[in-house]
Amino acid sequence: MRETKADRRRLGLYLHVPFCKNKCAYCDFYSFVPKEEGVMERYVAALIKHIESYKASIADYAPDTVFIGGGTPTALPLESLLSVIRAVKRNYSLTKTCEFTVEANPATVDLKGLKRLRRAGVNRLSMGLQSADDNELAALSRIHRRADFEEAYFAARDAKIGNINVDVMYGIPGQTVESCLATLEYVCDLAPEHISFYNLKIEQGTPFWRMRESLSLPGEDAEYEMYVRGVEYLASRGYNQYEISNFARPGYRCLHNLKYWNCDEYLGLGPGAHSFFNGTRFSIFRDAERYMRSMESPSSNIRIIESSEEVKTRERIGEYVMLRMRLTDGVSDREFRRLFGRDFEAMYGRLLAKYQRGGFVIRRPDGWAFTPRGMFVSNFILSDILDFSDTDIFDPTN
Numbered sequence: 231m232r233e234t235k236a237d238r239r240r241l242g243l244y245l246h247v248p249f250c251k252n253k254c255a256y257c258d259f260y261s262f263v264p265k266e267e268g269v270m271e272r273y274v275a276a277l278i279k280h281i282e283s284y285k286a287s288i289a290d291y292a293p294d295t296v297f298i299g300g301g302t303p304t305a306l307p308l309e310s311l312l313s314v315i316r317a318v319k320r321n322y323s324l325t326k327t328c329e330f331t332v333e334a335n336p337a338t339v340d341l342k343g344l345k346r347l348r349r350a351g352v353n354r355l356s357m358g359l360q361s362a363d364d365n366e367l368a369a370l371s372r373i374h375r376r377a378d379f380e381e382a383y384f385a386a387r388d389a390k391i392g393n394i395n396v397d398v399m400y401g402i403p404g405q406t407v408e409s410c411l412a413t414l415e416y417v418c419d420l421a422p423e424h425i426s427f428y429n430l431k432i433e434q435g436t437p438f439w440r441m442r443e444s445l446s447l448p449g450e451d452a453e454y455e456m457y458v459r460g461v462e463y464l465a466s467r468g469y470n471q472y473e474i475s476n477f478a479r480p481g482y483r484c485l486h487n488l489k490y491w492n493c494d495e496y497l498g499l500g501p502g503a504h505s506f507f508n509g510t511r512f513s514i515f516r517d518a519e520r521y522m523r524s525m526e527s528p529s530s531n532i533r534i535i536e537s538s539e540e541v542k543t544r545e546r547i548g549e550y551v552m553l554r555m556r557l558t559d560g561v562s563d564r565e566f567r568r569l570f571g572r573d574f575e576a577m578y579g580r581l582l583a584k585y586q587r588g589g590f591v592i593r594r595p596d597g598w599a600f601t602p603r604g605m606f607v608s609n610f611i612l613s614d615i616l617d618f619s620d621t622d623i624f625d626p627t628n
């Protein structure tokens with residue numbers, strides 16, 4: 231019998247674009263400001279070759295999510311970005327309802343370009359606002375101001391993009407609980423379908439790390455209040471929390487990111503991208519030059535895979551717990567038993583009960599989940615209950 235698209239396995243596809251117009255002082259994603267003329271076009275040619283090279287391996291799959299992230303995909307010349315989108319559609323059998331996201335910095339999009347992205351098949355835009363306060367944006371060294379964001383947001387609506395995510399950050403230098411809630415109010419008034427509300431982390435190796443003693447950060451108590459009051463506020467405006475940092479109107483959870491948290495398969499292409507494909511987890515070196523040279527001369531045997539490992543049951547269990555507990559649905563006893571043939575309650579119940587008493591986790595009829603209070607300190611709790619919680623698999627580009 232002939233196999234149809236509906237029979238094929240599902241897959242999330244991630245494509246990394248490592249370019250930005252300016253490097254934000256807090257950012258540790260793999261991205262840089264290109265210095266050489268023509269490097270973006272060269273990179274896009276390499277990425278397209280990489281996309282083509284997987285055509286046969288994913289012939290049995292029908293990708294149902296595509297996420298072009300970075301860096302700033304919209305920092306690419308429009309024609310280059312469109313050629314990446316066309317290469318994906320030409321080489322892979324995307325499902326009809328495929329969620330197709332492009333990340334955008336508000337200072338790098340306009341109506342004409344957004345209309346062309348929409349026509350090419352992009353149906354979701356993820357926009358980094360971070361704050362509606364221009365002083366906070368300056369403190370983050372973002373290249374846009376609130377007015378730029380607003381213009382870009384309305385341009386996306388005019389381009390008929392019906393699914394928009396807005397990134398909002400808390401814990402910004404100089405931010406107060408009031409200014410944080412004012413940003414959320416501003417964003418909710420615009421009525422995007424999805425909001426990511428996440429904590430600024432001072433990552434090693436960034437300019438913020440070097441300046442960390444002199445940054446006027448809000449402090450843990452204020453950040454806790456921003457988070458807990460932020461979660462409450464978002465709920466009051468119809469945004470349901472489904473993950474530590476993610477909130478959506480009904481029907482608009484990010485299907486691509488859910489693949490990471492649900493331990494589903496995803497393939498990441500481009501330097502720094504991570505994959506979980508065919509039972510193997512692997513990542514690509516965070517080195518664009520090496521990546522381009524490898525794609526330009528396949529016979530040179532330049533290795534681009536940094537690490538590759540078959541995921542053993544013990545690790546799969548740890549990853550599953552770590553990722554599932556990020557979701558408000560938490561871990562289900564029944565599903566855990568089906569996947570691993572083991573009793574979740576027996577393995578983790580006693581450890582979690584300790585946090586239940588403090589109001590950080592709740593026992594549900596069929597499993598465990600964090601409370602909003604527990605979400606705020608989830609890393610701490612997970613590292614207490616798991617042996618290998620330092621595996622960084624949440625973000626595919628980290």
Ligand code: SF4
Pocket residue numbers: 249250251252253254257258259261300301302335358
């Ligand atoms: S935060 Fe986004 S725009 Fe800023 S440097 Fe990082 S990837 Fe680029």
